[in-house]
Amino acid sequence: MLEKILATKREEISQLQLPEKQYFPKKSLKASLQKTSLPLGLIAEIKQASPSKGVLCETISPTAIARVYEEGGASAISVLTDRTYFQGDTAYVAEVKKTVSLPVLRKDFILSPLQVEETACIGADAMLLIAGAMEAKQLHELYELAYSKGLECLVEVHSEEELESLLAVFTPEVIGINNRNLKTFQTSVSQTEQIAKMVPKEALLVSESGIHTPDDIARVKKAGANAVLIGEQLMRKDDKRQAIIDLFSESAINQ
Numbered sequence: 001m002l003e004k005i006l007a008t009k010r011e012e013i014s015q016l017q018l019p020e021k022q023y024f025p026k027k028s029l030k031a032s033l034q035k036t037s038l039p040l041g042l043i044a045e046i047k048q049a050s051p052s053k054g055v056l057c058e059t060i061s062p063t064a065i066a067r068v069y070e071e072g073g074a075s076a077i078s079v080l081t082d083r084t085y086f087q088g089d090t091a092y093v094a095e096v097k098k099t100v101s102l103p104v105l106r107k108d109f110i111l112s113p114l115q116v117e118e119t120a121c122i123g124a125d126a127m128l129l130i131a132g133a134m135e136a137k138q139l140h141e142l143y144e145l146a147y148s149k150g151l152e153c154l155v156e157v158h159s160e161e162e163l164e165s166l167l168a169v170f171t172p173e174v175i176g177i178n179n180r181n182l183k184t185f186q187t188s189v190s191q192t193e194q195i196a197k198m199v200p201k202e203a204l205l206v207s208e209s210g211i212h213t214p215d216d217i218a219r220v221k222k223a224g225a226n227a228v229l230i231g232e233q234l235m236r237k238d239d240k241r242q243a244i245i246d247l248f249s250e251s252a253i254n255q
């Protein structure tokens with residue numbers, strides 16, 4: 001699946017024109033995740049559809065969702081900007097930035113320096129880089145370019161091998177372990193439990209995908225995660241604020 005998405009993305013990049021630059025106060029993803037009021041940091045995701053689950057919500061208001069996520073205690077908002085597979089939009093980033101004071105992570109398949117430029121133009125604070133999408137050396141170049149433009153990166157791995165290749169080149173400040181197998185689409189927090197041991201202590205660790213219960217959160221926290229990235233579980237709920245309260249119930253997580 002990742003190959004199919006990346007092929008579409010390469011096609012889009014060949015047509016990409018930079019939008020007008022949007023200016024917003026910068027917010028640090030890493031700092032915000034470190035000073036959470038919840039038992040661990042929460043990157044709450046705005047995602048209308050996905051390749052694995054199809055359409056999650058017929059219509060969405062990214063600004064209304066972002067406001068509720070902020071009220072619920074999220075540390076950052078992840079905004080899907082890919083249109084083809086996730087029904088996202090690059091315009092959502094600025095809309096969310098105008099609405100909340102949290103850092104905004106642009107979630108897309110970033111493969112080229114031009115997309116890094118675009119990410120800075122649309123007003124994001126941070127962007128995703130996927131280790132499985134390119135060589136570690138190329139990822140490092142995009143990472144350095146992003147930081148030179150004031151953007152932080154969430155660097156995502158799906159396996160021990162990917163993390164090993166990455167660490168041979170550099171140690172990202174924020175590392176995500178994605179619990180979703182991109183071939184089968186199955187998710188399991190045991191991915192985080194397995195790979196977290198290899199994450200250097202100086203990196204901030206985010207467990208991503210397939211987090212649906214307080215027990216999932218308790219397990220990844222115990223494995224060493226500093227934060228979680230949650231999409232579907234929140235997007236499917238009408239009362240997203242209550243959904244955050246239910247997921248992060250202290251007693252369930254700390255038992």
Ligand SMILES: O=C(O)c1ccccc1NCC(=O)[C@H](O)[C@H](O)COP(=O)(O)O
Nearest residue numbers: 050051052053208209210211230231232
């Ligand atoms: O969500 C998918 O189906 C998907 C398929 C292929 C590549 C990426 C995909 N998702 C991107 C994500 O990383 C998730 O949206 C994010 O981690 C949240 O996951 P979830 O809480 O399971 O919605």
